Amino acid sequence: MTASLLSAPPAYTLRQALLADRERALTQLYRRAFPPVRRLVQRQGGSAQDAQDVFQDALVVFYEQVVGNKLVLTASASTYLVSIARHRWQHELRRRARLPHEALPEGVDMAAEETEATLGPAFAVLDYVERLGTKCKNMLLSFYYFQQPLAQIAEANGYRSVRSATVQKFKCLERLRESVRAAFRAETIEY
Known part of the structure; x- marks a missing residue:
């Protein structure tokens, strides 16, 4: 894949490059589009790790659109990728703004009882998730909180297939439900 391919609007040539040599094509996209994404995220208060996470999410979306023939580029591939990342980062900032516990200053250590009383019952569930x-x-968290597709979760966690990841997710969810039920039964018995 040549550098001119990254700036050429026709999606079919990009699709062919991604299908022919995915690693090389993605590496060139990364080299060209990641620096502006990193600057954008860091200017808006994010870390280098935040930038990497946002960029990788954007790259997955971009790749699926190109390979699935669902994308008609009207700008360069790197411009489109930066745009996806910008939207992902804005979504992440809105999500963080809704979470009171992330707004706490670093180094603030509250006791579990104070946290639960202050932040409400929704955050009590996170305590049960931690215990899993x-x-x-x-x-x-990847599936429900970050809304990642199961295919991405399966790959990231080393599952052989999406089906394996689905089964594992179901088992984890059942363990969580059982923990919450057991705690609820214990609380209602104690008076």
């Missing part, structure tokens, strides 16, 4: 273990926590 790293794999289940990552699975449920």
